[in-house]
Amino acid sequence: MYTLKQKNWKISENEITSENLFNKRRDFLKLGAAALVSSSVVAEKLAAVESVKRASLDFKKTLYGKDLELNSFDQASTYNNFYEFSLKKDAPAKLAHTLKPNPWDIEIHGEVQKPMHISLDDIVSSYPLEERIYRFRCVEGWSMVVPWIGVTLAHLIKKAKPTSKAKYVKFTTMLDPEMFPDQKRGLFGNIPYPYVEGLRIDEAMNDLTFMAVGMYGKILPNQNGAPIRLVVPWKYGFKSIKSIVSIELVEKEPLNTWKLINAREYGFYANVNPEVDHPRWSQAKERKLGSFFKNKTMMFNGYEEEVGHMYKNMDLRKYI
């Protein structure tokens, strides 16, 4: 087991009581006094507020998305899909304090010459972290623009030396009912666990495919998939699996969770495509979080130049 070394996670005094946190604490105290709530409820709410503390990361800024207008940290961290906690978008931010992202061990294995275990600390200390601003588009029709911090997935995969049989990559989220309350509910849970996702090997090695360990300058909030999650900006958001513990190189296409649940509505590829509607939602337009008006959805979420070549000979109506 590997643990995080403090040196990589510098928390300075002003970050501990950032303006944002200070205001939230003040608002909370006002709210608490007015409502005269019980001390256990106060403790629980304070724990949620305290989880706003996040350590800063050292990273290099890049040109990716430099002209995009960012969503705010509050928007990106309080409107989440994380079924291990809840189906409600505002719930993960309140409940995700049960997720313990340290220590954390990720296994890279399967069709590789050098199977390995790496910790978050290894990633942070072995690779220069970079910031990439990407568009993020959910299949439900909302979108946002987020400054992620991390490394390309290709960096990690190359280290394990894939064999010629490695045609796909299968990702798996942590299975731990103590950390993820919905996993305790077994067959009555929101979805089957653990959450699984997959990419074709060329998609996994594409320069845009990113493993994020942070956002907005600091480590990931739990509700956004701490300590490490995938970000595949030209695909619908459900491909961006959170809190990953296993990266397995495999020969056959893995069955991803949403395809397992409903193969008519969700496929393996899930490329953002304004011309192929989801059976329940038109994909022609999208609403950016915080915007009143909708915008036209862009093919491959605006990343056609970088990724279009990978799907040249594929019928994208069939391979949803």
Ligand code: MTE
């Ligand atoms: N990963 C896990 N383990 N569990 C989930 O429920 N939801 C997916 C994806 N990754 C999900 C997940 C969906 S549907 C979306 S849209 C994105 O996470 C949301 O990421 P965000 O909360 O950071 O916006």
